[in-house]
Amino acid sequence: MKGKFTSIRRILSDFYLVLILIFLYAPILTMMVLSFNTSKSRTQWGGFTLNWYQLMLSDPDILAALSNTLLIAFISALAACILGTAAAIAINSMKPVSRTIVMGITNIPMLNADIVTGISLMLAFIAFGISLGFKTILIAHITFNIPYVILSVMPKLKQTDKSTYEAALDLGASPLYAFFKVVFPDILPGVLSGFLLAFTMSLDDFIITHFTRGAGINTLSTLIYSQVRRGIQPSMYALSTVIFVTVLVLLLITNYKPKETKGRESLSGSSSHLGQTIQKWAMGGAAVFILASVTLVTWKNYSASHTNELYVYNWGDYIDDEVVEMFEEETGIKVTYDMFETNEEMYPVIEAGAVTYDVVCPSDYMIQKMIENDMLAEVDFANVPNISQINPEYMEMSQAFDPENRYSVPYCWGTVGILYNTKRLEELSVEPPESWMDLWDPALQGEILMQDSVRDAFMVALKGLGYSMNTTDEGELQEAKELLIAQKPLVQAYVIDQVRDKMIGGEAAVGVIYSGEMLYIQEEVENLGLDYSLEYVVPKEGTNLWIDSWVIPKNAKNKENAEKWMDFLCRPDIALRNFEYITYSTPNQGAFDLLEPEIQENKAVFPDVDKLENSEVYRYLGDEEEGVYNALWKEVKSR
Amino acid sequence: MNQPLIDLQHISKSFDGTMVLDDLCLTVKENSFVTLLGPSGCGKTTTLRIIGGFESPDQGKVIFDGQDITRLPANKRPLNTVFQKYALFTHMTIAENIAFGLKIRNKPKAYIQDKIKYALKLVNLDGYENRSVDSLSGGQQQRIAIARAIVNEPRLLLLDEPLGALDLKLRQDMQYELIRLKNELGITFIYVTHDQEEALTMSDTIVVMNQGYIQQMGSPESIYNEPENAFVADFIGDSNIVPGTMIRDELVEIFGARFACVDKGFGTNRPVDVVIRPEDIDLVEPGQGTLSGVVTHLIFKGVHYEMEVTTPDGFEWLVHSTDLFPVGKKVDLRVDPFDIQIMNKPASEDEEAMGVNE
Numbered sequence: 001m002k003g004k005f006t007s008i009r010r011i012l013s014d015f016y017l018v019l020i021l022i023f024l025y026a027p028i029l030t031m032m033v034l035s036f037n038t039s040k041s042r043t044q045w046g047g048f049t050l051n052w053y054q055l056m057l058s059d060p061d062i063l064a065a066l067s068n069t070l071l072i073a074f075i076s077a078l079a080a081c082i083l084g085t086a087a088a089i090a091i092n093s094m095k096p097v098s099r100t101i102v103m104g105i106t107n108i109p110m111l112n113a114d115i116v117t118g119i120s121l122m123l124a125f126i127a128f129g130i131s132l133g134f135k136t137i138l139i140a141h142i143t144f145n146i147p148y149v150i151l152s153v154m155p156k157l158k159q160t161d162k163s164t165y166e167a168a169l170d171l172g173a174s175p176l177y178a179f180f181k182v183v184f185p186d187i188l189p190g191v192l193s194g195f196l197l198a199f200t201m202s203l204d205d206f207i208i209t210h211f212t213r214g215a216g217i218n219t220l221s222t223l224i225y226s227q228v229r230r231g232i233q234p235s236m237y238a239l240s241t242v243i244f245v246t247v248l249v250l251l252l253i254t255n256y257k258p259k260e261t262k263g264r265e266s267l268s269g270s271s272s273h274l275g276q277t278i279q280k281w282a283m284g285g286a287a288v289f290i291l292a293s294v295t296l297v298t299w300k301n302y303s304a305s306h307t308n309e310l311y312v313y314n315w316g317d318y319i320d321d322e323v324v325e326m327f328e329e330e331t332g333i334k335v336t337y338d339m340f341e342t343n344e345e346m347y348p349v350i351e352a353g354a355v356t357y358d359v360v361c362p363s364d365y366m367i368q369k370m371i372e373n374d375m376l377a378e379v380d381f382a383n384v385p386n387i388s389q390i391n392p393e394y395m396e397m398s399q400a401f402d403p404e405n406r407y408s409v410p411y412c413w414g415t416v417g418i419l420y421n422t423k424r425l426e427e428l429s430v431e432p433p434e435s436w437m438d439l440w441d442p443a444l445q446g447e448i449l450m451q452d453s454v455r456d457a458f459m460v461a462l463k464g465l466g467y468s469m470n471t472t473d474e475g476e477l478q479e480a481k482e483l484l485i486a487q488k489p490l491v492q493a494y495v496i497d498q499v500r501d502k503m504i505g506g507e508a509a510v511g512v513i514y515s516g517e518m519l520y521i522q523e524e525v526e527n528l529g530l531d532y533s534l535e536y537v538v539p540k541e542g543t544n545l546w547i548d549s550w551v552i553p554k555n556a557k558n559k560e561n562a563e564k565w566m567d568f569l570c571r572p573d574i575a576l577r578n579f580e581y582i583t584y585s586t587p588n589q590g591a592f593d594l595l596e597p598e599i600q601e602n603k604a605v606f607p608d609v610d611k612l613e614n615s616e617v618y619r620y621l622g623d624e625e626e627g628v629y630n631a632l633w634k635e636v637k638s639r
Numbered sequence: 640m641n642q643p644l645i646d647l648q649h650i651s652k653s654f655d656g657t658m659v660l661d662d663l664c665l666t667v668k669e670n671s672f673v674t675l676l677g678p679s680g681c682g683k684t685t686t687l688r689i690i691g692g693f694e695s696p697d698q699g700k701v702i703f704d705g706q707d708i709t710r711l712p713a714n715k716r717p718l719n720t721v722f723q724k725y726a727l728f729t730h731m732t733i734a735e736n737i738a739f740g741l742k743i744r745n746k747p748k749a750y751i752q753d754k755i756k757y758a759l760k761l762v763n764l765d766g767y768e769n770r771s772v773d774s775l776s777g778g779q780q781q782r783i784a785i786a787r788a789i790v791n792e793p794r795l796l797l798l799d800e801p802l803g804a805l806d807l808k809l810r811q812d813m814q815y816e817l818i819r820l821k822n823e824l825g826i827t828f829i830y831v832t833h834d835q836e837e838a839l840t841m842s843d844t845i846v847v848m849n850q851g852y853i854q855q856m857g858s859p860e861s862i863y864n865e866p867e868n869a870f871v872a873d874f875i876g877d878s879n880i881v882p883g884t885m886i887r888d889e890l891v892e893i894f895g896a897r898f899a900c901v902d903k904g905f906g907t908n909r910p911v912d913v914v915i916r917p918e919d920i921d922l923v924e925p926g927q928g929t930l931s932g933v934v935t936h937l938i939f940k941g942v943h944y945e946m947e948v949t950t951p952d953g954f955e956w957l958v959h960s961t962d963l964f965p966v967g968k969k970v971d972l973r974v975d976p977f978d979i980q981i982m983n984k985p986a987s988e989d990e991e992a993m994g995v996n997e
Binding site: 161163164166167168169170171172173174175177178181182185186 | 691692693712713714715719720722723724726727728729730739740743744784787788791
C-alpha cells in the first residue's frame with residue numbers, strides 16, 4: 001500500500017516538474033522550431049530548412065551587429081574584470097562596517113531596473129557632451145558589469161588566506177609579483193566566472209544598450225528589436241536561437257567550472273601542469289582576441305572618420321540594402337543607417353538631440369507634431385528635382401500634415417482595410433464585406449480580428465458611422481465607443497501583427513489589416529497551396545490613409561546630403577527597387593509606370609485613389625485629445 | 640660582547656586607538672632561541688609582525704644587526720617567517736613552493752634543485768618534490784613551510800605559533816624537530832606561542848608578555864622558579880598565589896601562620912604576594928606542619944594526585960603529591976623556605992600590567 005502511494009507521488013511530482021519545464025521552455029522551443037521552418041508563417045509548417053541560418057550569415061547588418069555584440073561583450077567583460085577585481089581587493093581589505101556599506105552600494109546597480117540605469121547613463125552622456133556611439137555602449141556595459149565581477153570575486157578573496165600573500169612577501173616577492181603569483185591563482189576561478197557572467201550579461205542586455213547606443217551602431221538585441229515592427233523575419237528566429245544556445249553554453253561553463261577545479265585538486269602533481277598549460281592557452285587566446293578586437297575597432301573608427309557622411313533614421317526593414325550601397329557608390333557619401341520601431345520611439349531621440357540624424361522617415365501625424373514643435377528644417381526642393389516623379393495627388397494628401405509641402409517627401413503609403421477569407425465567408429453564407437459596418441454582422445460571431453490599437457479601432461467605428469477619424473466631438477466619440485462595445489461579443493481577438501498569420505492560417509473569416517503586406521500574404525497563400533484565397537477591400541466609407549515621408553531634423557549636420565538622399569530615393573528606378581523589396585505602395589509615378597500591369601492593377605496594393613476620397617490621414621490631435629481617446633478605449637477594453 | 644641581532648627600541652603600536660604595544664624594548668642575541676609567550680592579545684604576534692615587516696610601529700626602531708630596518712618593506716628584510724596556518728601556495732607543487740624565494744633571487748637552476756633536496760631531507764620529507772600541497776598532512780605541511788623558509792638561509796627565522804594547529808603528539812614531535820633544526824642550521828629563532836610547556840621545552844630565553852608589556856625575561860628555569868609577579872607565576876605552570884605580610888627579611892606571614900623563606904629586602908610588615916608551586920607543598924599529619932586544613936577535592940592525574948586543601952580562612956590550596964590523602968582528611972601544610980617566592984603587590988591594574996617589581 002505504502003509503496004504504491006509513494007510511487008504515485010513520485011509520478012505526480014515528475015509530472016509537475018515536466019509541466020514546469022514545458023511552461024518555461026515551450027516558447028523558446030517554438031522559436032527554435034520556427035527557425036527551421038521553410039514557410040515564413042508562424043502557424044504553418046512548410047518543411048525543414050537551414051535557409052534562414054544562411055540568410056542570417058549573409059546579412060551584413062546581422063554580421064555587423066554580431067561583431068559589435070561580441071566586441072562589446074568581450075571588452076566590457078575584460079575591463080569590468082580588471083576594475084571589479086581591483087575593487088573587490090580594496091573592499092575586502094576594508095573594515096567590516098565600511099565593507100558592508102560599500103558592498104551594498106556596489107550591489108544597487110544590479111538591483112536597479114535596467115531602464116533606470118539606461119536612462120541615467122544616457123542623460124549623463126548627454127550632460128557631459130559625449131556623443132552616443134560604440135564607446136558609450138561600451139562604457140555603459142562596463143558600468144553594469146562591474147558589480148557582477150565584484151560579486152563573484154569577493155567570496156574567493158574571503159576564502160583566500162591573507163598569510164599566503166604575506167608569505168610571498170616574506171620570501172622576497174614584490175607586492176605585485178606576490179599578487180599575480182600567489183593571490184591571483186587562488187581567486188582565478190572567481191575572476192573567470194565573473195568574466196563569463198559579465199560576458200553573458202552584456203550579450204543579453206537590450207534596454208541599457210538601447211538607451212546608450214548612437215547612430216548606426218546595433219547590437220544583436222537592438223537589431224532584432226528594430227526589425228520587429230515590419231514583421232520579424234525568420235532569420236531573426238535563427239539569430240535568437242543562436243544567441244540562446246550561446247548564452248546557455250556560457251552559463252553551463254560558468255556553473256560547471258567550480259566542480260572541475262575541485263576535481264583537479266584531488267589529483268596530484270602532474271595535473272597542475274595541465275592546469276598551467278590551459279591557463280597559458282587561455283591567456284594566449286585572449287591576447288589574440290584583444291589584438292584582433294582592437295584592430296577591428298581602430299579600423300572601424302578609421303573607416304567611420306569620413307567627412308562626407310549622412311545619418312539616416314528609418315523604420316526597421318524599410319529599404320533595400322542595395323539601394324543604400326548604390327547611393328554610397330554614386331555620391332561617395334558614407335551612410336550611417338539606423339532603425340526605429342515606432343514613431344513614439346523615434347520622437348524623443350530626435351528631440352533629445354543626443355544623436356543628430358540628417359534624414360528621418362516618420363509617419364504623417366508625427367510629422368505634423370514635429371512641425372508644430374519646430375523640430376524640422378524646410379527642404380530645399382531645388383536640390384530634389386526628382387520630386388516631380390511623385391504623383392501630385394500624394395503631395396496633396398500630404399498637406400493634411402504638412403500644409404504647404406515644405407518639410408516632407410513622400411516615401412511609402414497605404415491603407416487600412418478588411419482582409420477576408422472567401423471560402424470561410426461562403427461557408428457562413430456571408431457576402432464579401434464592402435462597409436466597415438459589415439464587421440457588426442452577427443453571422444460573423446467569433447470570426448473577426450480587430451486591430452489592438454486605439455486610433456485604428458476608433459477609425460473603424462468612426463468611419464463606419466460616417467464621421468471623421470480625427471474627430472474631437474465628444475458625442476461622436478461616445479457613439480463610436482458604444483459601437484465598439486456592441487461589437488465585442490463578435491470579435492475573436494484584438495491583435496496587431498498576428499492578423500496576417502492568423503488569416504493565412506484560416507483561423508478567422510475577416511480581419512482589419514494594413515495593406516502593406518498584401519503582396520506577401522497573397523504570395524504565401526499561393527506558396528502553401530491553400531484552398532482558399534484572401535482578399536482585401538477598402539470599405540466604401542473611406543479609411544485611414546497613411547503616408548511615411550522623409551524629413552530633415554533642424555539639427556541635421558549634413559542637410560545637403562539629406563536632400564541628395566531624398567532626391568535619390570525619388571528616382572524612378574530606385575523607387576521601383578525599393579517597392580519590389582518593401583512591397584508597400586509607392587507614391588512614385590515614375591516607378592509605378594515601370595511596374596508590370598498585373599501589379600499596377602492589384603487593387604490591394606494600389607487602390608483607386610478616387611475611391612479613397614473619403615479617406616483621411618491621421619492627424620496629431622494634441623496630448624489632451626489623445627488622452628480622451630485612450631480613456632474611451634480603456635472603457636471598451638474593460639467591458 | 641657582540642652586538643644583538645635584533646634590537647627593538649621603544650616600540651609602540653596601537654590599532655584603532657587600542658594600545659597593543661607600549662614602549663617595548665627587546666634584544667635578541669645571534670643564535671639564540673627566544674620565545675615570546677603570553678595569552679592571546681598580549682602583543683606577542685604584533686611584535687613578531689613588526690620584526691617581519693608586516694606592521695610598522697607607531698614609534699620606535701627595529702635594528703637588525705646594527706642597521707635600522709624600521710621602514711624596510713617585508714620583502715627586503717633578511718629574515719623569513721613560518722606562519723601559523725603554514726600559508727603554502729596550494730596551486731604549486733612542493734618543489735615550487737620551496738623554490739619560490741630562490742627563484743626570486745635568481746639563483747641558478749642546479750643550485751635550486753640541490754637546495755630543494757637538501758631542505759626536504761632536513762625536514763624528513765625526501766622525495767615529496769612533486770606532491771601537491773593538499774596531499775600532505777598538517778605536520779608535513781608545516782615542515783614544508785619551514786623548509787620553504789630556511790632554504791633562503793635567513794639569519795633570523797620568525798615562527799608564529801607554528802604548531803598551534805597540530806594535535807598533541809605531533810606537536811611534541813615537532814618541538815624536538817625544531818630544536819634539532821636550530822642546532823643544525825645555527826639560525827636565530829624568534830618563536831611565538833601561548834603554550835607555556837612549548838616555551839619551556841624549546842627556548843633559551845622566554846619573554847613573558849601581557850597587555851603589551853614584557854612581564855619577565857629570562858631562562859626557562861628562572862621564569863618557572865622565580866616568577867617576578869603574580870601574572871608570570873599564574874601563567875607559567877600552576878601556582879598558589881596568596882596575600883601575605885613580610886614580617887621581616889626571611890619571614891613571611893600567611894593567613895596568620897609564619898613561614899620561613901629566603902627572600903630579603905621587602906622591608907618590615909609590608910603586604911606582599913606569595914607564590915608557592917603546588918608540587919612544593921608537603922602534606923603531613925596534623926600538628927607536623929605550619930598551616931592546618933582539610934582535603935576537599937581529589938583527582939588522579941597519572942604521575943601524581945591533584946588535591947585541594949581548604950584552610951580555615953577559606954583559601955583552596957592546590958597541592959600535587961604522589962601520596963594519597965582522601966577527601967575529608969585533616970592535614971597540615973609544610974613548605975621549604977626556598978620554595979616560597981615573595982613578590983611585591985601591584986598598587987594598580989596598570990602597574991600590574993607593566994609588571995612593576997621593585
